[in-house]
Amino acid sequence: MMTKPILVLGGTGKTGRRVVSRLRRRGYEVRAASRKGPTRFDWNDENTWEPVLAGVGAAYLVDSMLDDAATSLSSFSKLAVANGVERLVLLSHRDWVAPAGEEKLPCERAVRESGAQWTLLKPAWFSQNFSEEGFLRRQIVDGAVVLPAGDGVEPFVDAEDIAEVAVAALTEDGHGGQAYELTGPRLLSLAAVADEIARATGRDIAYRPVPPAEFAAQATRQGLPEDFVALLTMLFGWIAENRFAQLADGVQRALGREPRDFTDYVRATAVTGVWHG
Template sequence: MRSFGKLAVACGVERLVLLSARDWVVPQGEEKLPCERAVRESGARWTILKPSWFFQNFSEDPFIAGQVQGGEIVMSAGGGVEPFIDADDIAEVAVAALTEEGHGGQSYELSGPRLLSLDDVADEIARATGRAIAYRPLPPDEFTAHAVRQGVPEEFAGLLNMLYGWIAENRFATLADGVQRVLGREPRDFGDYARTVAASGVWGGGGGVERR
Protein backbone atom coordinates (compact mmCIF):
# COMPACT_ATOMS: atom_id res chain seq x y z
CA MET A 1 0.00 0.00 0.00
CA ARG A 2 2.85 2.37 0.78
CA SER A 3 4.50 1.65 -2.59
CA PHE A 4 1.20 2.10 -4.41
CA GLY A 5 0.57 5.43 -2.71
CA LYS A 6 4.00 6.77 -3.60
CA LEU A 7 3.66 5.58 -7.21
CA ALA A 8 0.21 7.15 -7.52
CA VAL A 9 1.43 10.50 -6.24
CA ALA A 10 4.49 10.35 -8.51
CA CYS A 11 2.13 9.82 -11.46
CA GLY A 12 0.10 12.89 -10.57
CA VAL A 13 -2.72 11.40 -8.50
CA GLU A 14 -3.97 14.07 -6.09
CA ARG A 15 -6.57 12.17 -4.06
CA LEU A 16 -6.63 8.72 -2.48
CA VAL A 17 -9.63 7.11 -0.79
CA LEU A 18 -9.06 4.02 1.35
CA LEU A 19 -11.79 1.56 2.26
CA SER A 20 -10.86 0.59 5.80
CA ALA A 21 -13.31 -0.66 8.45
CA ARG A 22 -14.66 0.16 11.88
CA ASP A 23 -13.78 -3.37 12.93
CA TRP A 24 -10.01 -3.36 12.59
CA VAL A 25 -9.14 -1.80 15.90
CA VAL A 26 -5.75 -2.59 17.41
CA PRO A 27 -4.59 -1.89 20.96
CA GLN A 28 -2.18 0.82 19.82
CA GLY A 29 -4.97 2.83 18.14
CA GLU A 30 -5.95 3.45 14.54
CA GLU A 31 -2.80 5.44 13.78
CA LYS A 32 -0.94 2.11 13.95
CA LEU A 33 -3.08 0.50 11.22
CA PRO A 34 -0.47 0.12 8.45
CA CYS A 35 -2.73 0.66 5.42
CA GLU A 36 -4.32 3.75 6.92
CA ARG A 37 -0.93 5.11 7.93
CA ALA A 38 0.47 4.48 4.43
CA VAL A 39 -2.36 6.45 2.80
CA ARG A 40 -2.03 9.30 5.28
CA GLU A 41 1.69 9.51 4.58
CA SER A 42 1.40 9.17 0.77
CA GLY A 43 1.50 12.87 0.03
CA ALA A 44 -1.94 12.81 -1.59
CA ARG A 45 -5.09 14.35 -0.16
CA TRP A 46 -6.48 11.30 1.60
CA THR A 47 -9.89 10.22 2.81
CA ILE A 48 -10.49 7.08 4.88
CA LEU A 49 -13.83 5.27 4.96
CA LYS A 50 -14.60 3.09 7.97
CA PRO A 51 -17.92 1.29 7.37
CA SER A 52 -19.75 -1.28 9.42
CA TRP A 53 -20.84 -4.70 8.07
CA PHE A 54 -22.28 -4.65 4.54
CA PHE A 55 -25.90 -5.61 3.82
CA GLN A 56 -24.54 -7.46 0.81
CA ASN A 57 -22.88 -10.13 2.98
CA PHE A 58 -26.34 -11.68 3.23
CA SER A 59 -26.82 -11.91 -0.55
CA GLU A 60 -23.35 -12.03 -2.11
CA ASP A 61 -21.14 -13.93 0.34
CA PRO A 62 -21.55 -17.60 -0.70
CA PHE A 63 -21.44 -18.98 2.84
CA ILE A 64 -23.92 -16.55 4.40
CA ALA A 65 -26.19 -16.29 1.34
CA GLY A 66 -26.31 -20.08 1.22
CA GLN A 67 -27.55 -20.09 4.81
CA VAL A 68 -30.30 -17.61 3.96
CA GLN A 69 -31.34 -19.76 1.02
CA GLY A 70 -31.53 -22.71 3.41
CA GLY A 71 -33.76 -20.79 5.82
CA GLU A 72 -31.34 -20.47 8.74
CA ILE A 73 -28.63 -17.90 9.49
CA VAL A 74 -26.02 -19.52 11.74
CA MET A 75 -23.46 -17.30 13.45
CA SER A 76 -21.65 -16.95 16.75
CA ALA A 77 -22.88 -13.36 17.13
CA GLY A 78 -25.15 -14.01 20.12
CA GLY A 79 -27.74 -11.30 20.67
CA GLY A 80 -25.48 -8.43 19.65
CA VAL A 81 -26.42 -5.63 17.29
CA GLU A 82 -24.63 -4.01 14.36
CA PRO A 83 -25.46 -0.90 12.26
CA PHE A 84 -25.30 -2.79 8.94
CA ILE A 85 -24.78 -0.59 5.86
CA ASP A 86 -25.52 -0.80 2.14
CA ALA A 87 -22.33 -1.15 0.07
CA ASP A 88 -23.91 1.15 -2.54
CA ASP A 89 -23.92 3.95 0.05
CA ILE A 90 -20.24 3.30 0.73
CA ALA A 91 -19.55 3.50 -3.03
CA GLU A 92 -21.38 6.83 -3.32
CA VAL A 93 -19.35 8.25 -0.45
CA ALA A 94 -16.14 7.04 -2.11
CA VAL A 95 -17.08 8.70 -5.41
CA ALA A 96 -17.86 11.96 -3.62
CA ALA A 97 -14.55 11.85 -1.75
CA LEU A 98 -12.66 11.26 -5.00
CA THR A 99 -14.44 13.86 -7.12
CA GLU A 100 -15.57 16.64 -4.78
CA GLU A 101 -13.76 19.20 -2.66
CA GLY A 102 -13.79 19.22 1.10
CA HIS A 103 -12.99 15.61 1.99
CA GLY A 104 -9.21 15.72 2.23
CA GLY A 105 -7.86 14.66 5.59
CA GLN A 106 -11.20 13.24 6.69
CA SER A 107 -11.88 9.84 8.25
CA TYR A 108 -15.57 8.98 7.91
CA GLU A 109 -17.29 6.32 9.97
CA LEU A 110 -20.19 4.93 7.94
CA SER A 111 -23.21 3.00 9.15
CA GLY A 112 -26.77 2.23 8.24
CA PRO A 113 -29.70 4.08 9.86
CA ARG A 114 -30.43 1.62 12.68
CA LEU A 115 -28.97 -1.07 14.89
CA LEU A 116 -30.02 -4.61 13.94
CA SER A 117 -29.62 -7.93 15.70
CA LEU A 118 -29.34 -11.09 13.61
CA ASP A 119 -32.90 -11.90 14.67
CA ASP A 120 -33.91 -8.54 13.16
CA VAL A 121 -32.02 -9.37 9.97
CA ALA A 122 -33.73 -12.75 9.69
CA ASP A 123 -37.14 -11.16 10.26
CA GLU A 124 -36.54 -8.52 7.58
CA ILE A 125 -35.48 -11.14 5.03
CA ALA A 126 -38.44 -13.35 5.98
CA ARG A 127 -40.87 -10.49 5.43
CA ALA A 128 -39.28 -9.64 2.10
CA THR A 129 -39.24 -13.21 0.78
CA GLY A 130 -42.38 -14.62 2.37
CA ARG A 131 -40.25 -17.50 3.66
CA ALA A 132 -39.46 -18.74 7.14
CA ILE A 133 -35.94 -17.48 7.98
CA ALA A 134 -34.46 -17.93 11.45
CA TYR A 135 -31.27 -16.96 13.21
CA ARG A 136 -29.51 -19.70 15.18
CA PRO A 137 -26.72 -18.44 17.47
CA LEU A 138 -23.98 -20.92 18.31
CA PRO A 139 -21.05 -20.81 20.75
CA PRO A 140 -17.76 -20.22 18.89
CA ASP A 141 -16.55 -23.82 19.08
CA GLU A 142 -19.87 -25.17 17.80
CA PHE A 143 -19.90 -22.57 15.04
CA THR A 144 -16.41 -23.63 13.94
CA ALA A 145 -17.53 -27.25 13.70
CA HIS A 146 -20.67 -26.22 11.78
CA ALA A 147 -18.73 -24.04 9.35
CA VAL A 148 -16.10 -26.70 8.69
CA ARG A 149 -18.87 -29.19 7.88
CA GLN A 150 -20.11 -26.67 5.32
CA GLY A 151 -16.69 -26.56 3.65
CA VAL A 152 -15.29 -23.45 5.32
CA PRO A 153 -11.55 -23.77 6.12
CA GLU A 154 -11.01 -23.95 9.88
CA GLU A 155 -8.68 -20.94 9.84
CA PHE A 156 -11.34 -18.82 8.12
CA ALA A 157 -13.97 -20.06 10.55
CA GLY A 158 -11.73 -18.75 13.32
CA LEU A 159 -11.66 -15.33 11.64
CA LEU A 160 -15.46 -15.37 11.38
CA ASN A 161 -15.68 -16.20 15.08
CA MET A 162 -13.60 -13.14 15.85
CA LEU A 163 -15.77 -10.87 13.68
CA TYR A 164 -19.02 -12.36 14.94
CA GLY A 165 -17.69 -12.06 18.48
CA TRP A 166 -17.34 -8.31 18.02
CA ILE A 167 -21.03 -8.18 17.10
CA ALA A 168 -21.88 -10.32 20.13
CA GLU A 169 -20.12 -7.89 22.45
CA ASN A 170 -21.73 -4.86 20.75
CA ARG A 171 -18.32 -3.44 20.00
CA PHE A 172 -19.68 -1.12 17.30
CA ALA A 173 -23.28 -0.79 18.46
CA THR A 174 -23.42 2.90 17.63
CA LEU A 175 -24.72 4.76 14.61
CA ALA A 176 -22.33 6.91 12.57
CA ASP A 177 -23.15 9.98 10.50
CA GLY A 178 -20.60 9.71 7.68
CA VAL A 179 -23.19 9.05 4.95
CA GLN A 180 -25.24 12.03 6.06
CA ARG A 181 -22.20 14.30 6.24
CA VAL A 182 -20.93 13.41 2.78
CA LEU A 183 -24.12 12.78 0.80
CA GLY A 184 -26.60 14.97 2.65
CA ARG A 185 -29.14 12.17 3.01
CA GLU A 186 -29.97 9.24 5.24
CA PRO A 187 -28.36 5.85 4.47
CA ARG A 188 -30.50 3.13 2.93
CA ASP A 189 -32.46 0.92 5.31
CA PHE A 190 -31.97 -2.84 5.48
CA GLY A 191 -35.65 -3.41 4.75
CA ASP A 192 -35.34 -1.64 1.39
CA TYR A 193 -32.29 -3.73 0.53
CA ALA A 194 -34.05 -6.96 1.55
CA ARG A 195 -37.06 -6.22 -0.66
CA THR A 196 -34.83 -5.44 -3.65
CA VAL A 197 -32.81 -8.64 -3.25
CA ALA A 198 -35.93 -10.74 -2.62
CA ALA A 199 -37.46 -9.48 -5.84
CA SER A 200 -34.36 -10.67 -7.72
CA GLY A 201 -34.93 -14.25 -6.54
CA VAL A 202 -31.46 -14.63 -5.04
CA TRP A 203 -32.86 -15.94 -1.76
CA GLY A 204 -35.68 -18.04 -3.23
CA GLY A 205 -39.35 -17.43 -2.57
CA GLY A 206 -41.64 -15.06 -4.38
CA GLY A 207 -40.64 -11.90 -2.57
CA GLY A 208 -42.83 -9.01 -1.60
CA VAL A 209 -44.98 -11.04 0.82
CA GLU A 210 -45.65 -9.53 4.22
CA ARG A 211 -45.29 -12.13 6.95
CA ARG A 212 -47.69 -11.69 9.90
Protein backbone atom coordinates (compact mmCIF):
# COMPACT_ATOMS: atom_id res chain seq x y z
CA MET A 1 0.00 0.00 0.00
CA MET A 2 1.23 3.48 -0.89
CA THR A 3 2.16 5.15 2.42
CA LYS A 4 3.31 8.51 1.07
CA PRO A 5 0.84 11.19 -0.03
CA ILE A 6 -0.54 10.91 -3.56
CA LEU A 7 -0.60 14.07 -5.67
CA VAL A 8 -3.56 14.64 -7.98
CA LEU A 9 -3.16 17.49 -10.46
CA GLY A 10 -6.43 18.97 -11.65
CA GLY A 11 -7.95 17.78 -8.39
CA THR A 12 -11.22 19.60 -9.07
CA GLY A 13 -11.60 18.45 -12.70
CA LYS A 14 -13.78 15.74 -14.24
CA THR A 15 -11.40 12.88 -13.55
CA GLY A 16 -9.26 14.49 -10.86
CA ARG A 17 -12.01 14.96 -8.32
CA ARG A 18 -13.14 11.38 -8.85
CA VAL A 19 -9.59 10.12 -8.31
CA VAL A 20 -9.33 12.20 -5.13
CA SER A 21 -12.63 10.89 -3.79
CA ARG A 22 -11.75 7.25 -4.45
CA LEU A 23 -8.31 7.54 -2.90
CA ARG A 24 -9.65 9.19 0.24
CA ARG A 25 -12.38 6.56 0.63
CA ARG A 26 -9.63 3.94 0.57
CA GLY A 27 -7.70 5.70 3.29
CA TYR A 28 -4.91 7.29 1.25
CA GLU A 29 -3.48 10.69 2.02
CA VAL A 30 -4.24 12.84 -1.01
CA ARG A 31 -2.85 16.19 -2.11
CA ALA A 32 -5.42 17.63 -4.52
CA ALA A 33 -3.77 20.45 -6.47
CA SER A 34 -5.36 23.02 -8.77
CA ARG A 35 -5.00 26.65 -9.76
CA LYS A 36 -7.68 27.89 -7.35
CA GLY A 37 -7.80 25.25 -4.62
CA PRO A 38 -6.15 25.24 -1.18
CA THR A 39 -3.13 23.44 -2.65
CA ARG A 40 -2.19 25.71 -5.52
CA PHE A 41 -0.61 24.39 -8.71
CA ASP A 42 -0.21 26.28 -11.97
CA TRP A 43 1.62 24.99 -15.03
CA ASN A 44 2.53 28.60 -15.81
CA ASP A 45 4.08 29.25 -12.39
CA GLU A 46 7.03 26.97 -11.70
CA ASN A 47 7.19 28.30 -8.14
CA THR A 48 4.12 26.15 -7.43
CA TRP A 49 5.71 22.93 -8.66
CA GLU A 50 8.13 21.84 -5.97
CA PRO A 51 5.83 22.53 -2.98
CA VAL A 52 3.14 20.15 -4.25
CA LEU A 53 5.74 17.40 -4.76
CA ALA A 54 7.21 17.45 -1.26
CA GLY A 55 7.00 13.96 0.25
CA VAL A 56 4.80 12.58 -2.53
CA GLY A 57 5.11 8.94 -3.60
CA ALA A 58 2.86 8.92 -6.69
CA ALA A 59 1.19 11.51 -8.90
CA TYR A 60 -1.77 11.74 -11.26
CA LEU A 61 -0.91 14.10 -14.11
CA VAL A 62 -3.12 16.18 -16.37
CA ASP A 63 -1.16 18.32 -18.83
CA SER A 64 -1.67 22.04 -19.44
CA MET A 65 -3.26 21.62 -22.92
CA LEU A 66 -1.04 24.49 -24.08
CA ASP A 67 1.42 24.48 -26.98
CA ASP A 68 4.34 23.90 -24.59
CA ALA A 69 2.56 21.18 -22.60
CA ALA A 70 5.12 18.47 -23.35
CA THR A 71 8.05 20.68 -22.36
CA SER A 72 6.40 21.63 -19.06
CA LEU A 73 5.40 18.04 -18.37
CA SER A 74 8.92 16.81 -19.04
CA SER A 75 10.40 19.33 -16.60
CA PHE A 76 7.78 18.60 -13.97
CA SER A 77 8.13 14.82 -14.29
CA LYS A 78 11.90 14.98 -13.88
CA LEU A 79 11.47 17.27 -10.88
CA ALA A 80 9.00 14.78 -9.41
CA VAL A 81 11.49 11.92 -9.73
CA ALA A 82 14.23 14.07 -8.21
CA ASN A 83 11.89 14.64 -5.25
CA GLY A 84 11.32 10.91 -4.74
CA VAL A 85 8.09 10.33 -6.69
CA GLU A 86 8.03 6.69 -7.82
CA ARG A 87 4.84 6.46 -9.93
CA LEU A 88 3.40 8.78 -12.55
CA VAL A 89 -0.03 8.22 -14.11
CA LEU A 90 -0.82 10.46 -17.09
CA LEU A 91 -4.27 11.24 -18.45
CA SER A 92 -3.51 11.23 -22.17
CA HIS A 93 -5.56 10.68 -25.34
CA ARG A 94 -6.24 7.89 -27.78
CA ASP A 95 -3.63 7.73 -30.55
CA TRP A 96 -4.04 10.08 -33.47
CA VAL A 97 -2.30 10.65 -36.80
CA ALA A 98 0.23 13.45 -36.39
CA PRO A 99 1.01 15.86 -39.23
CA ALA A 100 4.25 15.23 -41.10
CA GLY A 101 7.25 16.05 -38.96
CA GLU A 102 5.19 16.36 -35.74
CA GLU A 103 5.65 13.89 -32.90
CA LYS A 104 2.53 12.00 -31.88
CA LEU A 105 1.46 12.67 -28.27
CA PRO A 106 4.76 14.14 -27.01
CA CYS A 107 3.40 14.40 -23.46
CA GLU A 108 3.46 10.62 -23.26
CA ARG A 109 7.12 10.59 -24.20
CA ALA A 110 7.83 13.16 -21.46
CA VAL A 111 6.40 10.82 -18.83
CA ARG A 112 7.96 7.65 -20.27
CA GLU A 113 11.40 9.25 -20.16
CA SER A 114 11.02 10.67 -16.64
CA GLY A 115 12.68 7.75 -14.86
CA ALA A 116 9.54 6.96 -12.83
CA GLN A 117 7.28 3.95 -13.13
CA TRP A 118 4.67 5.24 -15.57
CA THR A 119 1.15 4.38 -16.69
CA LEU A 120 -0.72 6.04 -19.56
CA LEU A 121 -4.50 6.41 -19.63
CA LYS A 122 -5.86 6.92 -23.16
CA PRO A 123 -9.63 7.44 -22.92
CA ALA A 124 -12.33 7.91 -25.50
CA TRP A 125 -14.81 10.79 -25.16
CA PHE A 126 -16.14 11.03 -21.60
CA SER A 127 -19.81 10.19 -21.14
CA GLN A 128 -19.87 13.00 -18.58
CA ASN A 129 -19.27 15.58 -21.33
CA PHE A 130 -23.03 15.43 -21.89
CA SER A 131 -23.88 16.40 -18.32
CA GLU A 132 -20.92 18.38 -16.99
CA GLU A 133 -19.72 20.26 -20.07
CA GLY A 134 -21.85 23.39 -20.29
CA PHE A 135 -21.99 23.52 -24.10
CA LEU A 136 -23.28 19.97 -24.65
CA ARG A 137 -25.52 19.95 -21.58
CA ARG A 138 -27.13 23.18 -22.78
CA GLN A 139 -27.97 21.60 -26.12
CA ILE A 140 -29.60 18.63 -24.43
CA VAL A 141 -31.60 20.91 -22.11
CA ASP A 142 -32.73 22.83 -25.21
CA GLY A 143 -33.77 19.56 -26.87
CA ALA A 144 -31.56 19.92 -29.96
CA VAL A 145 -28.11 18.36 -30.24
CA VAL A 146 -26.64 20.19 -33.23
CA LEU A 147 -23.11 19.00 -34.00
CA PRO A 148 -20.81 18.36 -37.01
CA ALA A 149 -20.40 14.66 -36.17
CA GLY A 150 -22.39 13.20 -39.06
CA ASP A 151 -23.29 9.56 -38.54
CA GLY A 152 -19.96 8.75 -36.89
CA VAL A 153 -19.71 6.63 -33.78
CA GLU A 154 -17.63 6.85 -30.61
CA PRO A 155 -17.05 4.37 -27.73
CA PHE A 156 -17.94 6.83 -24.95
CA VAL A 157 -16.29 5.96 -21.64
CA ASP A 158 -17.52 6.72 -18.13
CA ALA A 159 -15.23 9.06 -16.17
CA GLU A 160 -15.84 6.82 -13.16
CA ASP A 161 -14.02 4.02 -14.98
CA ILE A 162 -11.14 6.32 -15.86
CA ALA A 163 -10.79 7.32 -12.22
CA GLU A 164 -10.91 3.72 -11.04
CA VAL A 165 -8.14 2.72 -13.44
CA ALA A 166 -6.09 5.73 -12.30
CA VAL A 167 -6.44 4.73 -8.65
CA ALA A 168 -5.38 1.18 -9.45
CA ALA A 169 -2.29 2.42 -11.29
CA LEU A 170 -1.41 4.82 -8.46
CA THR A 171 -1.76 2.29 -5.65
CA GLU A 172 -1.35 -1.25 -6.99
CA ASP A 173 1.47 -3.21 -8.56
CA GLY A 174 1.30 -4.53 -12.11
CA HIS A 175 0.40 -1.35 -13.99
CA GLY A 176 3.86 0.04 -14.63
CA GLY A 177 4.74 0.48 -18.30
CA GLN A 178 1.11 0.01 -19.38
CA ALA A 179 -0.80 2.18 -21.86
CA TYR A 180 -4.49 1.58 -21.24
CA GLU A 181 -6.90 2.57 -24.02
CA LEU A 182 -10.16 3.15 -22.18
CA THR A 183 -13.51 2.88 -23.92
CA GLY A 184 -17.05 1.92 -23.11
CA PRO A 185 -18.47 -1.42 -24.29
CA ARG A 186 -20.40 -0.03 -27.29
CA LEU A 187 -20.02 2.29 -30.27
CA LEU A 188 -22.68 4.99 -30.24
CA SER A 189 -23.67 7.70 -32.71
CA LEU A 190 -24.78 11.11 -31.50
CA ALA A 191 -28.29 10.19 -32.62
CA ALA A 192 -28.17 7.15 -30.34
CA VAL A 193 -26.88 9.33 -27.49
CA ALA A 194 -29.78 11.75 -27.92
CA ASP A 195 -32.27 8.85 -28.06
CA GLU A 196 -30.94 7.28 -24.85
CA ILE A 197 -31.10 10.54 -22.93
CA ALA A 198 -34.57 11.27 -24.33
CA ARG A 199 -35.90 7.90 -23.16
CA ALA A 200 -34.39 8.27 -19.70
CA THR A 201 -35.71 11.80 -19.19
CA GLY A 202 -39.04 11.49 -21.00
CA ARG A 203 -38.14 14.52 -23.09
CA ASP A 204 -37.97 15.19 -26.82
CA ILE A 205 -34.29 15.44 -27.76
CA ALA A 206 -33.18 15.27 -31.37
CA TYR A 207 -29.77 15.11 -32.99
CA ARG A 208 -29.21 17.21 -36.10
CA PRO A 209 -25.88 16.86 -37.94
CA VAL A 210 -24.61 20.07 -39.50
CA PRO A 211 -21.59 21.04 -41.64
CA PRO A 212 -18.52 22.18 -39.67
CA ALA A 213 -18.79 25.78 -40.89
CA GLU A 214 -22.40 26.07 -39.75
CA PHE A 215 -21.54 24.62 -36.35
CA ALA A 216 -18.56 26.96 -35.90
CA ALA A 217 -20.63 30.02 -36.83
CA GLN A 218 -23.41 29.06 -34.44
CA ALA A 219 -21.03 28.30 -31.56
CA THR A 220 -19.25 31.61 -32.08
CA ARG A 221 -22.57 33.47 -31.99
CA GLN A 222 -23.30 31.76 -28.69
CA GLY A 223 -20.16 33.31 -27.26
CA LEU A 224 -17.77 30.36 -27.18
CA PRO A 225 -14.09 31.36 -27.52
CA GLU A 226 -12.69 31.03 -31.03
CA ASP A 227 -9.96 28.55 -30.03
CA PHE A 228 -12.50 26.36 -28.21
CA VAL A 229 -14.79 26.40 -31.23
CA ALA A 230 -11.89 25.30 -33.44
CA LEU A 231 -11.07 22.47 -31.02
CA LEU A 232 -14.67 21.27 -30.86
CA THR A 233 -15.01 21.40 -34.64
CA MET A 234 -11.90 19.25 -35.01
CA LEU A 235 -12.97 16.73 -32.35
CA PHE A 236 -16.49 16.29 -33.71
CA GLY A 237 -14.98 16.02 -37.16
CA TRP A 238 -12.96 13.08 -35.90
CA ILE A 239 -16.17 11.40 -34.72
CA ALA A 240 -17.68 12.02 -38.17
CA GLU A 241 -14.63 10.31 -39.69
CA ASN A 242 -14.97 7.35 -37.30
CA ARG A 243 -11.36 8.01 -36.42
CA PHE A 244 -11.63 6.27 -33.04
CA ALA A 245 -14.53 3.95 -33.79
CA GLN A 246 -12.90 0.95 -32.16
CA LEU A 247 -13.49 -0.68 -28.81
CA ALA A 248 -10.47 -1.23 -26.56
CA ASP A 249 -9.86 -3.48 -23.57
CA GLY A 250 -8.04 -1.11 -21.21
CA VAL A 251 -10.71 -1.19 -18.50
CA GLN A 252 -10.83 -4.98 -18.66
CA ARG A 253 -7.04 -5.32 -18.45
CA ALA A 254 -6.67 -2.85 -15.60
CA LEU A 255 -9.69 -3.76 -13.49
CA GLY A 256 -10.65 -7.27 -14.52
CA ARG A 257 -14.23 -6.28 -15.35
CA GLU A 258 -16.27 -4.85 -18.21
CA PRO A 259 -16.55 -1.06 -18.55
CA ARG A 260 -19.74 0.72 -17.52
CA ASP A 261 -22.31 1.02 -20.28
CA PHE A 262 -23.53 4.40 -21.52
CA THR A 263 -27.07 3.42 -20.52
CA ASP A 264 -25.98 3.05 -16.89
CA TYR A 265 -24.47 6.54 -16.98
CA VAL A 266 -27.64 8.01 -18.51
CA ARG A 267 -29.96 6.38 -15.98
CA ALA A 268 -27.85 7.48 -13.02
CA THR A 269 -27.57 11.03 -14.38
CA ALA A 270 -31.20 11.43 -15.39
CA VAL A 271 -32.41 11.10 -11.77
CA THR A 272 -30.36 14.17 -10.80
CA GLY A 273 -32.45 16.41 -13.06
CA VAL A 274 -29.37 17.86 -14.73
CA TRP A 275 -30.99 17.62 -18.18
CA HIS A 276 -34.16 19.46 -17.18
CA GLY A 277 -32.56 22.91 -17.07
